[in-house]
Amino acid sequence: MISKLLDLFPSHTHPLTLVSDADCLLAGEATLKELKKRGFEIIQEDDPVLLRYRAEESRPFTAEHPIIIYTTGELEDLPYDLYQTAYRISLSLHQFFPNLAYPIVKVLSPQQIEKLELLQQPEQILSRQKTIDYLLSKIFGVDMNVLNQPQGLIEWLSEYHHRQNFLPDLLKENLVNQLEKYPLYKNWDVNLLISDDKIFQNFIQQQWKLFVENSFNENRIGEVEVPYAIPFRNDPELQDMVPKLVRYGIIQPLQINDGTKLPYWVQPGVSAVDPRFQRLKLLFEEVEARLEKLKKNLDSGWEDWNQFALIWSELCSYLYLSDFEIQPRQKSDFNRFIRDLDPLFASWLMNNYSTLGVLRLPNPHHVNHIPHYLAHLRDLKKIDKVVLLIMDCLSLADWQVIYPKWAARHTDWDMKTKTLLAQVPTITAISRKALISGLRPDDFITKFKKDISEEKFWKLFWSQQNIATDRCQFVSLRYDRQNDQQAELENPNIDAWCLIDDTLDKLTHNAVLGATDYQSSLQLWLDSKSDQNSIPLENMIEWYLNHGYSVFIASDHGHVEATGFGQPNEGLIVQTRGMRARIYMDHLFAKRVQKAFPETYLWDNDGLLPNQAAVLMPTGRQAFALNGQVVVTHGGISIDEAIVPFVQISKEGM
Numbered sequence: 001m002i003s004k005l006l007d008l009f010p011s012h013t014h015p016l017t018l019v020s021d022a023d024c025l026l027a028g029e030a031t032l033k034e035l036k037k038r039g040f041e042i043i044q045e046d047d048p049v050l051l052r053y054r055a056e057e058s059r060p061f062t063a064e065h066p067i068i069i070y071t072t073g074e075l076e077d078l079p080y081d082l083y084q085t086a087y088r089i090s091l092s093l094h095q096f097f098p099n100l101a102y103p104i105v106k107v108l109s110p111q112q113i114e115k116l117e118l119l120q121q122p123e124q125i126l127s128r129q130k131t132i133d134y135l136l137s138k139i140f141g142v143d144m145n146v147l148n149q150p151q152g153l154i155e156w157l158s159e160y161h162h163r164q165n166f167l168p169d170l171l172k173e174n175l176v177n178q179l180e181k182y183p184l185y186k187n188w189d190v191n192l193l194i195s196d197d198k199i200f201q202n203f204i205q206q207q208w209k210l211f212v213e214n215s216f217n218e219n220r221i222g223e224v225e226v227p228y229a230i231p232f233r234n235d236p237e238l239q240d241m242v243p244k245l246v247r248y249g250i251i252q253p254l255q256i257n258d259g260t261k262l263p264y265w266v267q268p269g270v271s272a273v274d275p276r277f278q279r280l281k282l283l284f285e286e287v288e289a290r291l292e293k294l295k296k297n298l299d300s301g302w303e304d305w306n307q308f309a310l311i312w313s314e315l316c317s318y319l320y321l322s323d324f325e326i327q328p329r330q331k332s333d334f335n336r337f338i339r340d341l342d343p344l345f346a347s348w349l350m351n352n353y354s355t356l357g358v359l360r361l362p363n364p365h366h367v368n369h370i371p372h373y374l375a376h377l378r379d380l381k382k383i384d385k386v387v388l389l390i391m392d393c394l395s396l397a398d399w400q401v402i403y404p405k406w407a408a409r410h411t412d413w414d415m416k417t418k419t420l421l422a423q424v425p426t427i428t429a430i431s432r433k434a435l436i437s438g439l440r441p442d443d444f445i446t447k448f449k450k451d452i453s454e455e456k457f458w459k460l461f462w463s464q465q466n467i468a469t470d471r472c473q474f475v476s477l478r479y480d481r482q483n484d485q486q487a488e489l490e491n492p493n494i495d496a497w498c499l500i501d502d503t504l505d506k507l508t509h510n511a512v513l514g515a516t517d518y519q520s521s522l523q524l525w526l527d528s529k530s531d532q533n534s535i536p537l538e539n540m541i542e543w544y545l546n547h548g549y550s551v552f553i554a555s556d557h558g559h560v561e562a563t564g565f566g567q568p569n570e571g572l573i574v575q576t577r578g579m580r581a582r583i584y585m586d587h588l589f590a591k592r593v594q595k596a597f598p599e600t601y602l603w604d605n606d607g608l609l610p611n612q613a614a615v616l617m618p619t620g621r622q623a624f625a626l627n628g629q630v631v632v633t634h635g636g637i638s639i640d641e642a643i644v645p646f647v648q649i650s651k652e653g654m
Contacts, residue, residue: 371438395558425581564625580635
C-alpha cells in the first residue's frame with residue numbers, strides 16, 4: 001500500500017498539493033522520509049495566521065520545490081486561493097484497506113499502519129471481530145494457542161514491552177477479554193500487565209523472588225507448598241526464558257550467598273555479589289550489540305534509536321553512582337562507545353530531525369508537539385484538567401535515577417515514560433519556549449516580533465483550544481518560598497497548569513567537578529533526609545493527582561559532561577553564546593568561525609529554525625570553554641542532550 005500511497009505524490013509534477021488526511025496515513029516515518037526524498041516540504045498549521053505566513057514564506061511554489069499543505073480536516077476549510085489553484089488529495093484508510101473494518105483499523109498508530117501496509121491483505125471483507133483478530137495476529141504477534149500458557153504469555157509480554165509496539169485500547173480490551181477466560185490467569189491482572197511495563201516487571205520480579213526464596217533458602221524449615229502464579233519449578237520453557245528476562249531487565253538478579261549449587265537455569269537470576277554488577281555487565285553487552293546493529297543499518301528509524309536511548313541512559317545512570325565502583329575495562333569500553341555513538345547519532349539526527357518534526361499528531365516526536373498532543377488527548381476525552389511540569393535539564397539518565405525513588409515512595413503512582421526529541425539547539429531559550437508554546441523556533445523568533453513571555457505563549461495556546469486565559473496558569477516554582485506559593489498553586493479552578501522546576505538545571509551548572517559531582521547532587525536532592533529535597537515537588541504532584549488532574553512531566557533538554565577546547569572570539573556577531581552551541585544570524589560568519597574550530601557541526605536549514613539562522617556545535621563531548629575545563633552543560637546534539645523523557649503520571653483508581 002505504501003507504494004500506492006506514494007504514487008499520489010509524483011516528483012516534479014504539482015507545485016502545490018493540498019492533502020486532507022483524517023486517518024494520518026502520511027504520518028508514518030517511512031512515508032515522510034520518502035516524501036522528503038522526493039523534494040516535498042510539508043506544512044501543517046491549525047492556526048490560520050501561521051498557515052498563511054508559512055505558505056507565503058514558501059512562495060513561489062514550483063515543481064522543483066513542491067509544497068504539501070496538510071490538514072486532518074476538510075480541504076474546503078483551507079484558504080480559498082490555495083484551494084483553487086492546488087492539486088487536491090483526500091486520503092482514507094478505506095481506500096487502501098477496503099476488506100478491513102474501518103473503525104478498527106483507524107485506532108492503529110501511523111507506525112502500525114506502515115507495518116500493515118507491508119502485509120498481504122485479506123481477500124474477503126472481514127467483520128469487526130475478524131479484523132481485530134487479524135490485526136492482533138499480524139501486527140502484534142498474538143497467537144492464542146501460545147498465549148494460553150504462562151510461558152507463552154510471559155514471552156509475548158516481554159517482547160511487547162521491549163519493542164514498545166503498544167496496543168490501542170480497543171485491541172487491548174479485546175485481548176484482555178480473551179485472556180481472562182483462561183482459569184490459569186484468574187490471579188493475574190492481565191490488563192495492567194499489558195498496560196504498564198513496570199507493573200509487568202514487578203510481577204515477574206515478585207514471582208521470581210517468591211520462587212527462589214521458597215525453593216533454595218537454606219534456612220527454610222521443611223517443605224512449604226507455596227502457590228505460584230508462574231510455575232518456574234516445573235516448566236522447562238519458562239526456565240529457558242530466565243536469561244532473556246534478566247537481559248531485558250525484567251528479572252533483577254537476587255543476591256544470595258552462593259549460587260553455584262543451584263540448577264544451571266536459576267543462576268542467571270541470582271548473584272553472590274551486588275546484583276547491580278551483573279546488571280551493569282548485561283547493559284554493556286546490550287549497548288555493544290545494539291550499537292553494532294545501528295552502525296550496520298544507517299537507515300535505522302526512531303523506534304530503533306528510542307530503544308537504544310533507554311538502554312544507554314540506564315547504563316549512564318549506573319556509571320555515575322558514588323557507591324558503585326566501575327572497573328577500568330568498563331570505563332575504557334564506555335569511552336569507546338561514546339566515540340562510536342556520538343558521530344553515529346549526530347548523523348542520524350541531522351538526516352531525520354526535520355522529518356520527525358513535520359507532523360505533530362497522533363504521536364509527538366519533538367518537544368514542541370507536546371501542547372498539541374495534550375490538546376488532542378483532551379479532545380478525545382482521555383484527559384480533562386492538565387498539569388505540564390517542565391523539569392528543566394532533565395535527562396533520560398536522570399529519570400532512570402528519579403523513577404525508582406518516586407515509585408518506592410508512591411506505590412499508587414502509575415508513571416508511563418515516552419521519549420521525545422528536544423529542540424535543536426538544546427538550550428533553554430529555544431527548546432523550553434518551543435515546548436511551552438507548541439511553536440517552531442522560527443515562529444517565535446521571527447513571526448512574533450515582540451518578546452512574548454513563556455507565560456503569554458502558554459495562555460495563547462490554550463486560548464486557541466477554547467480555554468479562557470484566567471483558567472490557565474504559568475508558575476515558576478520557588479522552593480525557598482514554597483509556603484508563599486501554596487495558595488497560588490492549589491487552585492482547582494485552573495484547567496491548564498504549566499509549572500517550571502529549574503532545580504536540575506541549577507545542579508548542572510553548579511557541577512564544577514563533572515558528571516559524578518552532578519549525580520551526587522541529584523542523589524542528595526532525592527534523599528528525603530536532605531535539607532533541600534524533592535519531597536515538596538512530589539507532594540505537589542500528589543495534590544494535583546488527588547484533585548483530578550492529569551500530570552505530565554517534560555524536559556526541554558538533557559545534558560552532557562564535556563571538555564573545553566577553546567572559545568571563539570565573535571564580538572557582537574553571535575546571537576547566543578553557549579558552551580555547546582553558538583547561534584548566528586549570518587551563515588557566512590558561522591562558516592568563518594567553523595574554519596577556526598573545525599571540530600564542530602554547522603546546523604542550519606532544518607525547517608524549524610529561521611532560514612537565516614546557523615548553529616555551530618562542537619562534535620563529540622567538547623565544549624566552547626577554556627582548554628581542558630570539564631563542564632556539565634547542554635546545547636549540542638549528543639543523544640544525552642537530544643532525547644528526553646516525557647512522562648505521564650496517573651493514580652491507580654482515579
